[in-house]
Amino acid sequence: MLAWPALPAPQKIPASYRGKTMLNMPVGFTEKVIALTFDDGPNPATTPSILSALRRYRAKATFYVVGGMVHNREWILRRAAAEGHQIGNHTFSHHARPPMSRAITEIAHTDARIKGAVGYLPTTFRPPFGILNSATTAVERSKGSPIVLWTGDSLDWKYKNADMVYRRVMANAHPGGVILMHDIHPSTMQAVPRILASLSLRGYRCITIPEMMVKWDEFSAKRAATLKAKAAKATMVATNVRPK
Numbered sequence: 691m692l693a694w695p696a697l698p699a700p701q702k703i704p705a706s707y708r709g710k711t712m713l714n715m716p717v718g719f720t721e722k723v724i725a726l727t728f729d730d731g732p733n734p735a736t737t738p739s740i741l742s743a744l745r746r747y748r749a750k751a752t753f754y755v756v757g758g759m760v761h762n763r764e765w766i767l768r769r770a771a772a773e774g775h776q777i778g779n780h781t782f783s784h785h786a787r788p789p790m791s792r793a794i795t796e797i798a799h800t801d802a803r804i805k806g807a808v809g810y811l812p813t814t815f816r817p818p819f820g821i822l823n824s825a826t827t828a829v830e831r832s833k834g835s836p837i838v839l840w841t842g843d844s845l846d847w848k849y850k851n852a853d854m855v856y857r858r859v860m861a862n863a864h865p866g867g868v869i870l871m872h873d874i875h876p877s878t879m880q881a882v883p884r885i886l887a888s889l890s891l892r893g894y895r896c897i898t899i900p901e902m903m904v905k906w907d908e909f910s911a912k913r914a915a916t917l918k919a920k921a922a923k924a925t926m927v928a929t930n931v932r933p934k
């Protein structure tokens with residue numbers, strides 16, 4: 691019997707993000723890294739082409755999959771995981787505000803589908819429509835999953851036009867940014883190679899959500915240390931103590 695080759699393990703989540711919302715990049719962040727995220731798939735007509743473009747540019751991304759879309763498409767998740775991308779939970783049926791009993795199954799069934807495909811549970815969650823105060827979000831928070839939103843929205847679901855998607859993403863491309871796209875639209879699929887080419891020309895590296903959490907965390911810690919040192923120096927000056 692043929693066994694699937696082992697897939698890379700999911701990347702670790704920094705402890706500071708357990709059960710927390712990832713929303714605003716730290717002020718002053720300048721490193722040219724960006725996290726592309728693709729929601730609502732997988733779709734056999736569009737996701738594999740996006741994966742091929744990502745591979746050509748050595749770019750990593752994060753896919754927030756809808757559990758109800760996974761059946762018979764497990765191979766797409768396996769390919770994404772094998773190529774170094776991260777898979778997250780985006781509920782089973784994309785219900786905005788299900789009651790608690792349904793929220794529990796929405797999360798559990800999606801976890802099970804993802805585990806069935808790649809062999810491990812997803813480590814991050816993106817709520818449908820970015821709604822933070824839903825029962826599904828509460829369930830994920832209680833599990834300790836980070837709730838991942840975005841800093842820039844491509845509005846690809848609205849325009850369904852490759853030029854618009856490209857322009858919206860590039861206008862929202864900032865150091866440390868998290869970009870929202872949907873890998874189910876042909877127009878998004880068409881825009882991705884251009885986006886990757888332009889990001890690469892501008893010196894950006896595309897990283898996953900867990901990698902971005904580490905970057906945001908390290909930057910915030912460094913900034914806090916700098917501010918503390920500055921405050922200590924100011925105190926010394928104020929009290930006329932000469933630093934040695």
Ligand SMILES: [Zn+2]
Nearest residue numbers: 729730818819
């Ligand atoms: Zn969605």
